[in-house]
Every structure is written in C-alpha cells, then in structure tokens.
Amino acid sequence: MKDVGIPQLLKYMAAGIDCVAVTDHNGAGWVDALQSAYEEMKVNLPEGFRDITVFPGVELTTEDEFHLIVIFAPGTSQKKIEQFITSAGYIGDCGDHSGSGSKSFLQVLNEVITLPEFDCIPIAAHADRDNGLLQTKSESQSPVANDRYLRKIFKTGLLSAIEVVDTEVDKPQSYIQSRLNLSEVVGSDSHGFRGNDKPGSRYTWVKMETPTLASLKLALVDGQEFSIKRFDDPIPFNPYETPDNFIESIQVKDARYMGRGKTPSSLSFSPYSNAIVGGRGTGKSTITHSLRAVSGKQSELDEDTTPYQTYSKFMQVPKSKDDFGALKEDTEVELIYRRLGKRYRLIWSQITNETTVFEEDGGDWKKSQDQEITKDRFPIDLYSQGQIATLVGENKQPLLELIDRSANIDHDELQTAQLKFCAKRSEARSLKQVADQIPALERQLQDIRAKIQKLSQSNHQKILTEYNKFHKQKQQFESKKSETWDLINRLSGFFLHEEIVSTIATPSDFDADIQAFTNSLDTAVGTTKNAIKDSIEELKTSVNDIEAVLISSNWKAKFDQALKQYTDLQNQLQSEGINNLKEYGQLVQSEKELADKLIRAMNAKQQLKEKLKLAKEDLNEIRQQRLKQTERRILFLRKVLSGNNYVKISVRPYGSSAMVMEHAFRDLLSAKTEFASDIYIEGENGRQGVVSSFLNAAKLQNQEDRDRAIFDIQSLLYNVTTGADRQTFSARFRNKLVNMNSQHQDFADSLLYWFPEDGLDVEYSRTGDGKNFTPITQGSAGQRAAAMLAFLLAHSEKPLFIDQPEDDLDNSLIYDLIVSQIKATKSKRQIIMVTHNPNIVVNGDAEMVHALNYNNQCFIKNKGSIQDNEMRETICRIMEGGTTAFNNRYKRLI
Incomplete structure (x- = not known):
C-alpha cells in the first residue's frame, strides 16, 4: 500500500473501522509517514475524524511463493519492520508484490517469527486463493502445496490465524486433521479504494478490551468460538447490540x-x-x-x-x-x-x-x-x-415457580375464573335460601285462601258488603258533622275573645266630623257581630235538627238492619274460628303479600338453576385454565431445552410428589399432622387417603380418564363437606370438613377447584452429549x-x-x-x-x-x-x- 495519508485514513474512519492492519507487499516505507499523519490528524481534528488504531505490518512473499501477513504492535517503526523483512530472507524490491524470498514459509515461522526481537502475529494471507497456504487444486481437497510440508507448518503451532476469502471452500485434509481450527479472518485487501476493495467492504470483528498486539493475539487464539466474527458469517452478528x-x-x-x-x-x-x-x-x-x-x-x-x-x-x-x-x-x-x-x-x-x-x-x-x-x-x-x-430437591415447587416466572405463566386468568365461580356460587346460596321458602309459602297461602273463601261465600259477602257500605256512609256523616262542630266552636271562640272597643275621643283629640265617622264604624261592626252570632246559633240548630231527622230516617233503619246482620254473622263465624270479621281485609292483604313472595321464590328457583348452570361453566373454565397452565409449561420446556445435551425436564399433570401434595392439601384444611389415615399414610397395606387417590389419578395416561378421576375426588370431598355424604372418611375428618364449611361458606366450593400441582421429571445426561438421560435423583x-x-x-x-x-x-x-x-x-x-x-x-x-x-x-x-x-x-x-x-x-x- 503506497502513499497512505490523511485522505485514506479518513475513508476508514468514515466506514466505521476501529482498527486497520496496513500490510504492504514486502515493504514498510509508508509506516513512519502514516503514523505522523495520524498524529497530525489528532491535533487538527479534520471533519470526519474518529479514533482509529493502525497495526503496521507486511505481507511477505516466501521462497515457496506463499504470502504471509505479519502484524506488529501499533507504533512499531519502519526500521523494525524492515529488519524483520530482511531477517525473513526477502531479496526483492521493497513494495514489489511479485518479489521473492530466500526462506520458505516454514523457515520464516521457525527461524524468524520466534525471535524475541520481533513481537508479531503471523497470519497466512488469502489462504484459499493464489499464493495461499491452503489453496487446493480445482474441485478437490488436494492442496497445491505438498501435504507433508503443510503438516510440518501446522505442527509448529505458530500460525495465529488464516485469512480466508470464502469460508465455504474445502480445506486440505492435512489442515482438517491437524485440528488447529485457526481463526478465519478477512480484510478489505484494499488497493484502489474502489468497488469491493473500498474500506469496510470486508472486515473482521475482533473482541479486544483495548486495541493492542497482546489483545489481538489472545482474541485470535480464542477464535470464532469467542472473539472473532466475520462480516459474512451466516448468522448475523451485531457486536453493539445489547440485551433489552x-x-x-x-x-x-x-x-x-x-x-x-x-x-x-x-x-x-x-x-x-x-x-x-x-x-x-x-x-x-x-x-x-x-x-x-x-x-x-x-x-x-x-x-x-x-x-x-x-x-x-x-x-x-x-x-x-x-x-x-x-x-x-x-x-x-x-x-x-x-x-x-x-x-x-x-x-x-x-x-x-x-x-x-x-x-x-x-x-x-x-x-x-x-x-x-x-x-x-x-x-x-x-x-x-x-x-x-x-431446585433439584424432592420439593420441585421452587423449580416449578421458576418455570412459571420464566415462561410468563400468569395465574391471573385462573384466579379470575375461580373468583367468578365463587361469586356465582355465593349468589346461588342466597337464591337457594329464598327458593327454599316455597313449601312454607304455599302452605301459608293455602290456609289464608281457605279463610278468605269462607268469608267470601255469597250470603256472607252480601252482609259484609252492606255493613261496610253503611258503616262507611256513617263514618262520612260523622266526619262531616265533626267538621261542622269544629267550625262552630272556632267561630264561637273567636267572638268570645275578640271584642272591638268603641272609640271615645275628647274634643281636643278629634273634630266633631271625624268623631261621627268613627262612631259609624263602631255601629257597623256591632251590627255585623250580632248578625254572625245569630248565624252561629242558627247553624247549631240546623245541625241538631239534621241529626234528629237522620235518627228517624229510612237510612237509619237500613243501617240498623245491616249492623244487626253483621253482628249475628260475627257471632256465627267466631264459633268457626274466625274471631274478627275485620280480619277479612287483613287476610286479603296477607294473601297478596304471600303471593308476591311466592312469585319471587319461584323466580329465585329459576334463577338458581341458571346460576348453577353458569357456575358449572365457570368451573369448567377453571379446569381449562388449569390445563392451559400445564400445557404452557410443557411447551416452554420443550422450546428452551430443545437440543440441550445436559438436561431434560418433563411435566407430569397433577403429578407433584406425595410430600408436596400432602403439604398443600393440609394447608387448605389448616391441618398440620392430624387425620393421617384420611389425608395420607403409607402402611403395610400401601398408601391410603385423599392424597393417595390424587396420586393414583395423576398416573392415568389418558387425559380424559385423569381429569374424570380428579373430578370424582373433588366431588367426593364436596359431598362430605356439605353433609351429603355421611359414610366416607372417619367421623372426625367429616366433622372437620363440615366445620370448615360452616366457618367459611365457600370452603366446599373451593374443594371443587383444588388441584394438585404438576410434577416435574428432571433427567440429566451423564455424558453431556444428549444421550443416556438418567433421573436426576440418581445423580451426584x-x-x-x-x-x-x-x-x-x-x-x-x-x-x-x-x-x-x-x-x-x-x-x-x-x-x-x-x-x-x-x-x-x-x-x-x-x-x-x-x-x-x-x-x-x-x-x-x-x-x-x-x-x-x-x-x-x-x-x-x-x-x-x-x-x-x-x-x-x-x-x-x-x-x-x-x-x-x-x-x-x-x-x-x-
């Protein structure tokens, strides 16, 4: 690589590269200039600058025309690298990729790489391509190089890694048999900064705490197993992605x-x-x-x-x-x-x-x-x-709770179904109390209607009707007469206490004319007052006259006749058990009230049927939710332990251990150690008690049979608790259950949805290879x-x-x-x-x-x-x- 400087480094920085190994062919003339350029960048901070670590090195051509990448520590001088090139026997021009050397690949490893003055990392360059150590002949695994020679190279153990362009290319058998499993790295091999050669086009992620030669050595030894990831790995890898x-x-x-x-x-x-x-x-x-x-x-x-x-x-x-x-x-x-x-x-x-x-x-x-x-x-x-x-003791409950937490198995749906069931059963109990009144209400209503029927016979009814009619008319007359006398008394009382005093004025107070007017008012008041008094007396006389006429009237004769017939009838009915003819009205009212109560009781009976039906549906929902818990546990374990070579965990529906089941059932009953023969005991005749029945039910392989057996046990406990079954269990245990239900009205209902917990079978592989799984209880x-x-x-x-x-x-x-x-x-x-x-x-x-x-x-x-x-x-x-x-x-x- 020639003329490397600030523009080239900025391209690598822009590509997000943290470390770059710059290895020119057979030369290091750029090393000092490049490091000076980077130091200048750290001072001037050009746009796009970010820290980058440069590992200087060389791509060396050996006598046998293999290429060997040699990487040195950051800061290594040009002089030191050129000393290495000379020691490695290179005899061509510096920087010439077609140059040759005087020492073989094997000699360079054994004689130069091991020298203490050269602290470096040797990597076989483009090993699967031309001039690569592992290049094979077309469509075969036969190496271009001599197989015996390759084995000698691999035997040194001095190679830190191999640069592989295509990881799918077959490698020579000599390499596979060596079991070196060297880290397979890849780089951009950038010469012209274009196309596939541009910075960041191909890269290797290396896990290092700090980018040093020592850290790089350790990471390459760790290899793909720990610290090396390629950009083209089949499984995408983001080194900066963290767990949620x-x-x-x-x-x-x-x-x-x-x-x-x-x-x-x-x-x-x-x-x-x-x-x-x-x-x-x-x-x-x-x-x-x-x-x-x-x-x-x-x-x-x-x-x-x-x-x-x-x-x-x-x-x-x-x-x-x-x-x-x-x-x-x-x-x-x-x-x-x-x-x-x-x-x-x-x-x-x-x-x-x-x-x-x-x-x-x-x-x-x-x-x-x-x-x-x-x-x-x-x-x-x-x-x-x-x-x-x-977690691996006899009590698997901690492990089961761990599984539920890990699988996000929420018990809320099950608890909600239980609460709905209990609420409906509570409403049903209230409705039953009302419905249970039906026989008594029917008897009371029958008696009242018999009495009403006697009072409602045609002749009796006519007498009662006539009496009630005249009695009511007399009450109306007496009421009006009372109102009239009340008015008379109030008017008389007013005039008795309200006297108007005549005005007597002295000449100095009034003129003669005004005195005449005043006297006229006094006269008018007196006249009116006398007239009112006369009217009151006339009203009194009228009331007395009217009452006298009434006494001798035809109406009075009819009234007296109706009263006599009523009295005679009353005496007759008293001898038949009806003490008061006025009871008729009360009986009619009572009949209406009882009829309404009976209707409500009949409605309650119908609602009770509906409520019990809904409660039964809720109970079925509870069972479904409980089954879902088991199914989710099974699916979770199947998923997370798929392909696990060390452990297998399977779920046994309702199959917790006898110890766990007994402890849970005793907690439900608040019974510590008593009632052993009823709850659980192991004796000469085997196991017996409720827990034993549940354990036997859990062993049934068919789900329907298992669920039916569990339900039968729950129903038996319910019947004993409600007093419907007075034969099963000991008398003491029956009394215990009945007393629990009297103290807690929903206790019997809770027995209908009490299920044993699931059991867990944990097995491990003695060999750790997914074979020969053994119950964990047999392990150390x-x-x-x-x-x-x-x-x-x-x-x-x-x-x-x-x-x-x-x-x-x-x-x-x-x-x-x-x-x-x-x-x-x-x-x-x-x-x-x-x-x-x-x-x-x-x-x-x-x-x-x-x-x-x-x-x-x-x-x-x-x-x-x-x-x-x-x-x-x-x-x-x-x-x-x-x-x-x-x-x-x-x-x-x-």
Missing part, C-alpha cells in the same frame, strides 16, 4: 465490611458475561445480598432454606461486634438498570428498608412516579449460594447442580446472577457446561457469576471481571477483561488453578 435488559452497575455504600469511607464500592458490568472473583471473606456474598435487597428479590427465598437464613443474618445491623449482620445504620445500595434503552436508578436504604426508583431524564435523575419494583419491570434471575441445590450433587445450571443458562433472557454455581460441580462439568452454555446465551442475556473457580472466569469468556480482596474492609482490587495482563496475573494469584486454566485456554501465551 441488563444491570449497568451496583454500588455498596457504608456497609459493615464494604464501601466505608468517602468512596463507595462500585462494580460496573458488561451487558454480556461478567465474573466476580475473590477469596473467602472478600465481599462476594455482600454483592449478592445487596443485589437481592435493592431488586426486591427477598420473597423468592423459601424461609425454611439455608439461603434464606444466610440472607436474614446478613441483612441486620449488629448491636455488638460479635452479632450477626453486615449492615450499618446508613448502608445504601444503588443499582443502575437499563430497561429497553432507558436507564433507572434504584436506591435501597437500610433506614427505610425500601427501594426508591429514579428515572434518567435529560442526564438528570428524577424520582419515578411509578415506584413499583416487579419481576416484569426490573427482571433479574438471582440465585444465591446453595439456592440452585434447592455435582451432576444435579450441572443439570440445573444448564437449564438456568438456557431458559430466559433476563439478567442472570449466580453466586458460586460451581459448588459440588466437577471441573469437567464446569468446562463443558459453562463454555457451551455461556457462549450460546450471553449475546441474548447478561450473565454475572460470583465464583472462586478459574475455569468459569477463563473459559466462560467474561468481558468484565471484578477481583475482590480484603484489607480492613472488602474492596475491588482490579477490574477489566482477561485480555488485560494485570487482570490475568490477579486471577492466577488469588484463584487456585488460575494459571492452569489460562494455559489450557491460551496454550503458549502465558
């Missing part, structure tokens, strides 16, 4: 053993793979427990387990130096969480024992209006030390942990934080499991592992490692990637087996 959710950092401030003083302990994480290492007592568990506190994951620990007890002891403020507790009064934990591109800051305070949520807004943190911390909002899969072991502690770790790594896209998963895990299992699973997973989910095993760190390909230490308090001694030399030394120093792990991974590089 990941933890950016966690900070511990003013804890008992960490974060004291002015500077809190802060750990920043990669979105991909992370490791936290350190010896005992260096703060690894502090990070784990702090994350659990700030992320609200306390409820995921079972109170009966060691992880819960350990966490509880940690989350205390000690009153003395010998007390449990790793907190202080002012301890705070801060978590920065990136969710769907938005940053959140969660701060947990020991003072309030609560977490406050902040959102980033224009570079500032503002308190979020939504303070909820839920599994959906800030998803994290967090497993403390020893917690994995609880390490094999059980390996199976669970395989599942945890495969099943979700949430950030995964595991504290010391290697406990009871064999090194061979760690290597096989960690390497394959982390590689397959970390591009989709963030992984953070707290560990003291170097194989997890080294072979797990952690992008970020935090090494913890202790000196009066826990602190972060070092952080970075394993490409960093200081970090590698730290790992080798503090982790037993660290050097071996690095040697196994990087072969000769340690």
